[in-house]
Amino acid sequence: MSGELAFFELGVADAARGRAFYEALFGWSFAPGPAGGDGAMITTPNVPGGIHGGDAGSSPYLFFRxxxxxxxxxxxxxxxxxxxxxxxxxxxxxxxxxxxxxxxxxxxxxxxxxxxxxxxx
CATH class of the missing domain: 3.10.180.10 (2,3-Dihydroxybiphenyl 1,2-Dioxygenase, domain 1)
Structure with missing residues (x-):
């Protein structure tokens, strides 16, 4: 087990609104997610991430490799x-x-x- 941070996942109520918020806040870019739907992959300067809707008030998940x-x-x-x-x-x-x-x-x-x-x- 290596334990380094692999990626993060943000659950939000509305994925489109979440993408707009984080793009405006951090300048992140988004690409369609592999599962389709409203999810997206997030490109950051450091650790990659994902965002999905239908998960209001959830805490971010950190995924360890x-x-x-x-x-x-x-x-x-x-x-x-x-x-x-x-x-x-x-x-x-x-x-x-x-x-x-x-x-x-x-x-x-x-x-x-x-x-x-x-x-x-």
């Missing part, structure tokens, strides 16, 4: 954290293109994400 997501999930549980049951991995084609993702909470309930790049174990 891991080499073996199944091993990392087991370790989260061993350390007293939890992993949400929501399937955010998508199908095999999506995993081969974009990698695998898990939404987690640490042992104090703070949210974070795990990301395994395509081609992992």
């Amino acid at each position: 891991v080499d073996d997501i199944d091993g990392a999930v087991a370790r989260v549980h061993e350390l007293g954290g939890s992993v949400e049951g929501t399937d955010v991995d998508g199908d095999e084609e999506s995993q081969a293109t974009y990698g695998r993702f898990k939404l987690c909470r640490d042992d104090q309930g703070s949210p974070f994400g795990l990301f395994q790049a395509p081609g992992g174990p």
Whole structure:
């Protein structure tokens, strides 16, 4: 497990409004997201990100890169954290293109994400 920041995800009520806000605030640029819909990929000078609608009042998720997501999930549980049951991995084609993702909470309930790049174990 390497643990470096891989990307961030912003959940907002209205994705178009969110894009306009963050573009005006930070000068970020946006491209259509891989899943279609109202989501978008965010280009920043440093860490890439994403934004999606229908998630009013959510906290930003920071996704940390891991080499073996199944091993990392087991370790989260061993350390007293939890992993949400929501399937955010998508199908095999999506995993081969974009990698695998898990939404987690640490042992104090703070949210974070795990990301395994395509081609992992």
